[in-house]
Amino acid sequence: MNGIETVFPALLALGLVAVAVAMSLYQRLDLERDIGVAVVRSFVQLTAIGYVIDYIFGLESxxxxxxxxxxxxxxxxxxxxxxxxxxxxxxxxxxxxxxxxxxxxxxxxxxxxxxxxxxxxxxxxxxxxxxxxxxxxxxxxxxxxxxxxxxxxxxxxxxxxxxxxxxxxxxxxxxxxxxxxxxxxxxxxxxxxxxxxxxxxxxxxxxxxxxxxxxxxxxxxxxxxxxxxxxxxxxxxxxxxxxxxxxxxxxxxx
Amino acid sequence: MGSAAKIEISGLGYAVEGTGILKGISVGIPGGKITCVVGPSGAGKSTLLRAINRLIEPDRGEVYLDGLATSGMDPLELRRRVGMVFQTPAFFEASVEEAVLYGARLAGKAADPDRLLGLVGLDASLRGRAPRDLSVGEQQRVSISRALALEPEVLLMDEPTSALDERSRQRIEELVVGLNRDLGLTIVLVSHALDQVERVADRIILVVGGRLEGEWSRKDLEGRGVRRLLSGRL
Missing domain, CATH: 1.20.1640 (Multidrug efflux transporter AcrB transmembrane fold)
Known part of the structure; x- marks a missing residue:
């Protein structure tokens, strides 16, 4: 497992995020959008930096x-x-x-x-x-x-x-x-x-x-x-x- | 330019974001006198005061102190010669003594806190107290004492009594008159209160809309009173 599929199991932890979203809706905190943005951004950014660091490790420079x-x-x-x-x-x-x-x-x-x-x-x-x-x-x-x-x-x-x-x-x-x-x-x-x-x-x-x-x-x-x-x-x-x-x-x- | 003037203000202009605050003011302020600056709110009185000790930088014109252009002076040195007291006293210092000695210490000047507190009618026992624990009137006297610690030639006062009760106002007024009489201090006092102006002023300058609208001496007041003098102009 070297590709993006390596990080997919992390998505299972999204179940916990669902709790946060439910809470936000129930309490009308109006944070669902922010939580969504945070989840997507963190996924994209961390996966991307994973690739970048992997690439730099390969360069040995x-x-x-x-x-x-x-x-x-x-x-x-x-x-x-x-x-x-x-x-x-x-x-x-x-x-x-x-x-x-x-x-x-x-x-x-x-x-x-x-x-x-x-x-x-x-x-x-x-x-x-x-x-x-x-x-x-x-x-x-x-x-x-x-x-x-x-x-x-x-x-x-x-x-x-x-x-x-x-x-x-x-x-x-x-x-x-x-x-x-x-x-x-x-x-x-x-x-x-x-x-x-x-x-x-x-x-x-x-x-x-x-x-x-x-x-x-x-x-x-x-x-x-x-x-x-x-x-x-x-x-x-x-x-x-x-x-x-x-x-x-x-x-x-x- | 009158040679007797302690401060000579010449063609002073200042604008903030395109709005003119001072629009070419020229006026002389005599030494050893109390000059009151009057005018409606927003007339530019406080700005004029701040231009004298260069807490603001005028866009044009010049302020001369004893005939020398203040634009060419070290602003710190200028502010030690021309003290200023604001409408609301405010200090970072934790004790009255530190607040009084603050400017003098920065200037490396020896000063006796007990004498300075005595000058403004405060008891030496207040030295260790926190300024915020004093009444606003007492705090205002602390700020005057702090300005006096530098032995200034001129004291600028920006509505120093407008935040005070009647009794404190009266004591500050007596103090202003006493400092002028006993120390020969040149005082420039911005005031809203015409009765106050009548009690203390040797000279009156009227500023309206950033322009000089008139100046009078004590003599002009006699028999007329400041209200009649300024009637219709405020």
């Missing part, structure tokens, strides 16, 4: 891995920026932050020889780093945008006594960075107690020894903590500038 990861970074940056359409340059900021976060963490893993430079490791780990950095970028961007709007009076009152725009928004940046990092810190704290993280689940189900699975899971968690911090901090430091002129004025009047 690091260049192909870099191309794939670059594509993922661009898509992640676009997704993140779409949440904050009213923030100028959000795409550039989000994409740049995600790219640096992914490149830096993967580089550390490779340089310290924690993982070998092969597609089998780089694609899944890269995907996780990019996905988590994307979430951090989105959370940071929306938090900064919302808080600058809500706390405009406080920011302006700081500017009025000679604060730079960076100094004036620093409490907002701190809140945003905390908000982006706390979910991952909490899930790292509770890993193994409240839930088994995805990598470990996948490896154990795939037949790996539990301790081997734990080892890779630890690498993944530490790698994610690093990349999420980098992404959030970069987004914070780059995005607030979009709200101010170089002369420390709000770009948009109230």
């Amino acid at each position: 690091l260049g192909a891995v870099v191309v794939l990861l670059t594509g993922m970074v661009l898509f992640a940056g676009w997704t993140s920026a779409r949440r904050v359409r009213d923030v100028p340059r959000a795409f550039v900021v989000a994409t740049g932050a995600i790219a640096v976060a992914a490149a830096a963490t993967l580089a550390v893993l490779l340089l310290l020889r924690i993982v070998p430079p092969t597609a089998r490791y780089l694609i899944p780990l890269g995907g996780m780093v990019i996905g988590n950095s994307m979430n951090a970028a989105s959370l940071t961007l929306t938090s900064i945008r919302d808080n600058i709007a809500e706390q405009r009076l406080k920011v302006e009152s700081a500017l009025a006594v000679g604060a730079t725009s960076r100094q004036a928004v620093s409490p907002i940046l701190r809140t945003a960075l905390k908000g982006a990092m706390i979910p991952l810190i909490d899930s790292t704290k509770t890993a193994g107690v409240i839930f088994l993280p995805g990598t470990m689940v996948g490896m154990i189900v795939g037949g790996a020894a539990p301790l081997e699975a734990a080892k890779l899971q630890l690498v993944v968690l530490y790698m994610l903590l690093g990349s999420v911090s980098i992404a959030a901090i970069l987004v914070g430091l780059l995005s607030y500038r979009s709200f101010f002129t170089p002369r420390h004025q709000f770009r948009r009047p109230p």
